[in-house]
Amino acid sequence: MLLYMDIISGDELFSDAFTPVLIDDVLYEVDCKMITIGNDNVDIGANPSAEDAPDEIMDDAKTVNNLVHTSRLEPTIFNKKAYISYIKGYMKEIKSKMETNGVEPEDIEDFEKKITPKVKEILKKYDDYEFYTGESRNPEAMVALLNYREDGITPYFTFFKHGLKEQKF
Numbered sequence: 001m002l003l004y005m006d007i008i009s010g011d012e013l014f015s016d017a018f019t020p021v022l023i024d025d026v027l028y029e030v031d032c033k034m035i036t037i038g039n040d041n042v043d044i045g046a047n048p049s050a051e052d053a054p055d056e057i058m059d060d061a062k063t064v065n066n067l068v069h070t071s072r073l074e075p076t077i078f079n080k081k082a083y084i085s086y087i088k089g090y091m092k093e094i095k096s097k098m099e100t101n102g103v104e105p106e107d108i109e110d111f112e113k114k115i116t117p118k119v120k121e122i123l124k125k126y127d128d129y130e131f132y133t134g135e136s137r138n139p140e141a142m143v144a145l146l147n148y149r150e151d152g153i154t155p156y157f158t159f160f161k162h163g164l165k166e167q168k169f
Helices: 066-071 080-100 105-124
Strands: 002-006 012-015 021-023 027-031 034-037 062-065 074-076 130-133 144-148 155-160 164-168
Touching: 012 066, 012 155, 034 066, 062 066, 080 105
Parallel strands: none
Antiparallel strands: 002 012, 002 164, 021 027, 027 155, 034 062, 074 130, 130 144, 144 155
């Protein structure tokens, strides 16, 4: 199993169990779904006596996004101006990390050519996104983007490939 970790915060963002799809060698799209957790009904095989009043069952079930739940992602809020400022700084940091890690200049140039239109696309659809950080809530780390497929029902996350490191688990 591969875990995809944020290169800045070290937070686990998702695993290959979610079957990430690489888009233009710069973004991962990861489909997820809504699941119900809690409300565990455990039958221990006891037979309640007739004179005992039935115990009241507490309904503690809640519906959550499975990727948000398993990776302990935290919701965050941006206005568009703040997100633009964030993404500019974040892309600069990613480029710096690539340079530090010995990535060839032509590969960095290729990254910049491919990521720029993707970021512009994201900014055009800014209102369609929900924003999530990793568990540490590090403000300089990756902000994952939640959106919905054309059916309006299927949620998916977008992650920046170059802001991730793979770790075998």
